[in-house]
Amino acid sequence: MDKNGEKLDLLDVYYCRSLFKSRFFKPAVNVIFVVVLLIIIYFGLSSAPDLRFHGGIPFATTMIWDIWHPLLIFTIIIFARLWCFACPIGAVGDWTQSVYSFKRKYPEKYRNLWVAVILFLLIFAGERHLFMFTRNPPNTAYLLLFFIGLAVAMAVVYEKRSFCRYICPIGLVLGVFSMLSAIELRSRSRKTCTDHDIKECVIGNEAGKACPVGEFPQTMERNNYCIMCMECVKSCSQDNVRISPRLPGADIVKSNKKHLDEAYLIHSIIVIFLFVMGMERLQFRNVIINFVKSTLPYNSITFLDLYWRNMWAIIIFSLITLGAAGLMYLSIASFRGKGTKQKFIELSYAFIPLSLAVYLAENMFSLLKGLFFIAGKIGGFFGQVWDFAVGFDTINQMQIALLFAGFIFSIWAGYRISSNNGKELQKNMTAVGIVAVVYLFIGVKILTLPIV
Numbered sequence: 407m408d409k410n411g412e413k414l415d416l417l418d419v420y421y422c423r424s425l426f427k428s429r430f431f432k433p434a435v436n437v438i439f440v441v442v443l444l445i446i447i448y449f450g451l452s453s454a455p456d457l458r459f460h461g462g463i464p465f466a467t468t469m470i471w472d473i474w475h476p477l478l479i480f481t482i483i484i485f486a487r488l489w490c491f492a493c494p495i496g497a498v499g500d501w502t503q504s505v506y507s508f509k510r511k512y513p514e515k516y517r518n519l520w521v522a523v524i525l526f527l528l529i530f531a532g533e534r535h536l537f538m539f540t541r542n543p544p545n546t547a548y549l550l551l552f553f554i555g556l557a558v559a560m561a562v563v564y565e566k567r568s569f570c571r572y573i574c575p576i577g578l579v580l581g582v583f584s585m586l587s588a589i590e591l592r593s594r595s596r597k598t599c600t601d602h603d604i605k606e607c608v609i610g611n612e613a614g615k616a617c618p619v620g621e622f623p624q625t626m627e628r629n630n631y632c633i634m635c636m637e638c639v640k641s642c643s644q645d646n647v648r649i650s651p652r653l654p655g656a657d658i659v660k661s662n663k664k665h666l667d668e669a670y671l672i673h674s675i676i677v678i679f680l681f682v683m684g685m686e687r688l689q690f691r692n693v694i695i696n697f698v699k700s701t702l703p704y705n706s707i708t709f710l711d712l713y714w715r716n717m718w719a720i721i722i723f724s725l726i727t728l729g730a731a732g733l734m735y736l737s738i739a740s741f742r743g744k745g746t747k748q749k750f751i752e753l754s755y756a757f758i759p760l761s762l763a764v765y766l767a768e769n770m771f772s773l774l775k776g777l778f779f780i781a782g783k784i785g786g787f788f789g790q791v792w793d794f795a796v797g798f799d800t801i802n803q804m805q806i807a808l809l810f811a812g813f814i815f816s817i818w819a820g821y822r823i824s825s826n827n828g829k830e831l832q833k834n835m836t837a838v839g840i841v842a843v844v845y846l847f848i849g850v851k852i853l854t855l856p857i858v
């Protein structure tokens with residue numbers, strides 16, 4: 407806050423506001439990223455399929471899984487969904503829409519995140535044995551082409567950024583984690599908005615488009631859906647939109663808008679990534695593989711068999727996610743009969759820090775690999791040799807430390823959410839505590855299994 411009690415506005419730093427207001431800045435950034443995306447797709451399609459056996463070109467997998475992915479996680483923790491500002495896939499959808507679109511309204515009954523949740527489950531369930539995106543450049547390229555096609559198709563049929571708002575699984579995960587981020591985009595003064603007869607941020611004007619995801623800066627209370635496109639910064643003639651630093655995780659406590667699809671996703675992320683970490687451990691993997699093999703009609707590795715195995719992966723993922731969500735639900739229901747579903751939804755948001763911790767822990771190896779790669783390149787630029795490496799044991803300890811940090815942050819978030827209702831504080835905290843301890847116990851148990 408400054409001396410007048412106003413929140414610090416990062417748009418006032420140097421030329422940020424004029425840069426974001428410029429008609430050329432965003433398209434220029436988008437063009438650069440579209441070119442990079444096309445190069446990645448080209449090299450992906452030109453490569454042999456499996457880097458382990460065929461000596462393909464690792465450019466596409468390195469760019470997407472070792473560089474883009476770690477950077478994305480770090481930008482979300484600090485800058486909310488700022489990636490969406492640059493996203494080439496969203497930009498291609500936008501450009502398509504400006505040429506041709508039926509501009510239909512996205513159907514009311516699908517205005518939720520279930521399609522994105524299902525896509526997220528399908529991609530991760532298929533990763534291990536079917537698609538192997540992280541070591542298969544052509545499949546990485548096909549995945550990118552699939553999302554470009556989907557964004558274009560959605561842009562042709564529906565108005566605004568329906569793909570980004572309801573379908574994109576990356577946006578879905580970014581949205582949930584952006585509740586933890588250290589900045590927020592909001593209106594500077596709610597009174598100015600109330601007094602402003604023409605809500606330019608809602609209807610758009612010459613300077614900027616109407617908000618493409620249907621947000622309204624005056625009433626925004628969480629970061630999830632704002633794709634940081636800066637159209638409201640351009641259109642607001644009152645300069646009443648701000649981007650301010652804040653306490654990380656503020657949305658989890660403050661937001662009154664909580665939804666079942668997001669609650670389910672939060673548990674899904676924890677369970678899926680605990681499961682994936684388990685599959686890196688021989689003992690755990692053997693149990694699952696032996697079970698899946700026992701369901702195969704005969705011993706072969708045809709595509710259909712691989713597909714069948716992955717169907718099991720999807721079923722196992724979905725069932726254990728439902729099981730985890732059910733555990734939470736039951737632990738609340740055992741304390742109170744009324745409003746169980748609503749309480750389940752509200753308290754599930756306390757697990758966002760733990761879900762980010764599990765997500766980071768599972769991706770720790772590739773995150774560090776990507777960061778060391780980037781650091782090495784920066785060092786090289788300055789004529790230095792910056793060669794970093796960490797051993798497996800250190801990574802393992804970092805993963806366990808992350809889980810404990812996520813656990814503590816989640817307990818704190820559960821307390822803050824529950825303390826709004828003093829009478830049920832003890833019951834709510836017991837439910838949050840039981841589920842958090844179960845998640846932590848499973849996570850630590852998996853991480854202390856031998857890796858081979």
Ligand code: SF4
Pocket residue numbers: 593598599600602604605606607608623624638641642643644645646647
């Ligand atoms: S255009 Fe600006 S002042 Fe008007 S309602 Fe939108 S954010 Fe508020």
Ligand code: SF4
Pocket residue numbers: 591616617618619620621622623631632633634635636637638639
């Ligand atoms: S117009 Fe403003 S509120 Fe809407 S998505 Fe873009 S930056 Fe966020």
